[in-house]
Amino acid sequence: MAAAFIASYFDDLNLAAPVAGSHYQPVPLFQTSAPVVSLKAGATEVNSESYVFYGSGHTNGEVSLPLVFAGKGSDADLAKLDIKGKAVLFFLDGSTSIRNNPIIAKLRDKGVGQLIVAIEKNEDFTRMSGLIKRFSGGGLNLENPQGEEATGSFIVSPEMAGKFFNTTNEKLTKAIQSRQVSKIKLASIQYSIKQSITSVMSENILGYLEGTDKKDEVVVVTAHYDHVGISQHAEGDKINNGADDDGSGTVAVLAIAKAFAQAKKEGNGPRRSILFMTVTGEEKGLLGSEYYSEHPVYPLDKTVVDLNIDMIGRRDPQHKDSAPYVYVIGSDRLSSELHVLSERTNKTYTNLIFDYLYNAEDHPDKIYYRSDHWNFAKKNIPIVFYFDGIHEDYHKPSDEVDKIEFDLLALRAKNVFHLAWEIANRDTRLVVDKK
Numbered sequence: 001m002a003a004a005f006i007a008s009y010f011d012d013l014n015l016a017a018p019v020a021g022s023h024y025q026p027v028p029l030f031q032t033s034a035p036v037v038s039l040k041a042g043a044t045e046v047n048s049e050s051y052v053f054y055g056s057g058h059t060n061g062e063v064s065l066p067l068v069f070a071g072k073g074s075d076a077d078l079a080k081l082d083i084k085g086k087a088v089l090f091f092l093d094g095s096t097s098i099r100n101n102p103i104i105a106k107l108r109d110k111g112v113g114q115l116i117v118a119i120e121k122n123e124d125f126t127r128m129s130g131l132i133k134r135f136s137g138g139g140l141n142l143e144n145p146q147g148e149e150a151t152g153s154f155i156v157s158p159e160m161a162g163k164f165f166n167t168t169n170e171k172l173t174k175a176i177q178s179r180q181v182s183k184i185k186l187a188s189i190q191y192s193i194k195q196s197i198t199s200v201m202s203e204n205i206l207g208y209l210e211g212t213d214k215k216d217e218v219v220v221v222t223a224h225y226d227h228v229g230i231s232q233h234a235e236g237d238k239i240n241n242g243a244d245d246d247g248s249g250t251v252a253v254l255a256i257a258k259a260f261a262q263a264k265k266e267g268n269g270p271r272r273s274i275l276f277m278t279v280t281g282e283e284k285g286l287l288g289s290e291y292y293s294e295h296p297v298y299p300l301d302k303t304v305v306d307l308n309i310d311m312i313g314r315r316d317p318q319h320k321d322s323a324p325y326v327y328v329i330g331s332d333r334l335s336s337e338l339h340v341l342s343e344r345t346n347k348t349y350t351n352l353i354f355d356y357l358y359n360a361e362d363h364p365d366k367i368y369y370r371s372d373h374w375n376f377a378k379k380n381i382p383i384v385f386y387f388d389g390i391h392e393d394y395h396k397p398s399d400e401v402d403k404i405e406f407d408l409l410a411l412r413a414k415n416v417f418h419l420a421w422e423i424a425n426r427d428t429r430l431v432v433d434k435k
């Protein structure tokens with residue numbers, strides 16, 4: 001319904017429908033279900049409280065593999081072990097991350113058949129397994145995950161580790177300390193993983209306004225029109241409307257499109273072309289914008305800039321009483337000209353406080369990589385990202401339209417409009433002078 005609404009709005013503005021006569025760019029996605037797993041130590045079913053499966057995978061029925069104890073996965077221990085094609089159990093310090101873990105990567109490189117990661121401390125296991133259970137509801141992907149190698153691992157509690165080898169954890173720990181890891185007798189596991197994959201079709205919505213003498217060059221204005229759906233566990237209202245995230249950005253794109261369309265109608269159309277695009281699947285991993293950047297409707301080497309808007313209708317707690325502000329991210333990363341222009345148009349027309357907090361390269365939230373502009377930036381296209389911060393209703397059903405500050409939203413949208421106007425009408429294309 002949102003897609004149809006946006007497309008019909010673009011039609012009303014007489015924007016061109018650039019995907020074979022349609023405003024819809026189909027985005028084919030693959031939906032994976034949450035994995036259904038079983039695990040046996042030898043022939044004994046492992047209690048489901050003692051393990052979780054992390055990642056994706058699928059087996060044809062039950063698989064049986066010999067199980068090797070690999071201590072803490074040190075090179076010295078691994079040198080004495082034959083692990084290729086076998087299941088491997090090793091101890092992991094639970095204060096490290098499982099995602100992108102170097103020991104797991106090393107063991108996979110050596111061709112292990114399955115990984116059992118025993119977390120050293122029980123409290124770490126409880127915390128990690130809780131998190132994994134919360135987020136293992138399956139997901140959406142651009143690639144068919146069946147084509148990829150199964151990358152999932154079993155994460156087990158420390159008590160469970162000894163049981164796999166018919167011994168105690170103390171004995172395993174002693175073997176590690178005395179460098180006798182290879183003396184632990186081979187055991188065996190049986191397991192199965194079931195994960196179903198279905199195709200889903202979604203779409204980006206594109207509206208194109210052709211420029212005049214520089215129409216081959218394109219200015220892109222984006223926002224995402226998807227959100228996080230239904231919160232099964234919420235009390236009361238379970239619907240995440242996403243008024244700010246990113247209804248605010250979506251209506252800003254529509255309003256900016258309306259202003260440009262009116263200018264063109266009055267004979268003042270921009271020199272460069274403008275692509276207004278609301279993208280899908282942002283909340284599932286920037287999927288729609290990634291798809292566009294891999295299947296661009298207009299050549300990326302003629303794409304001058306992406307101005308991306310994701311949440312501009314609210315205030316965060318740090319700016320409760322501040323004058324009108326917006327977080328500006330990324331304007332100086334690829335083009336020093338863009339940054340200067342962005343500062344200047346703001347001073348001239350809207351005079352917002354530009355907060356560059358999240359633009360710091362070492363900021364832990366890594367916002368520069370977390371919305372759709374990133375898929376343009378990684379193709380070396382300059383971007384500016386506009387954001388109002390993390391507020392109390394972020395990703396909650398309470399992100400409702402009555403909490404939007406419309407004056408502030410309009411002022412921020414005007415700011416984006418003025419910069420788009422300048423970039424579209426200047427004599428020279430923005431330089432890209434940084435990597």
Ligand SMILES: [Zn+2]
Pocket residue numbers: 224245246282310311
């Ligand atoms: Zn968002």
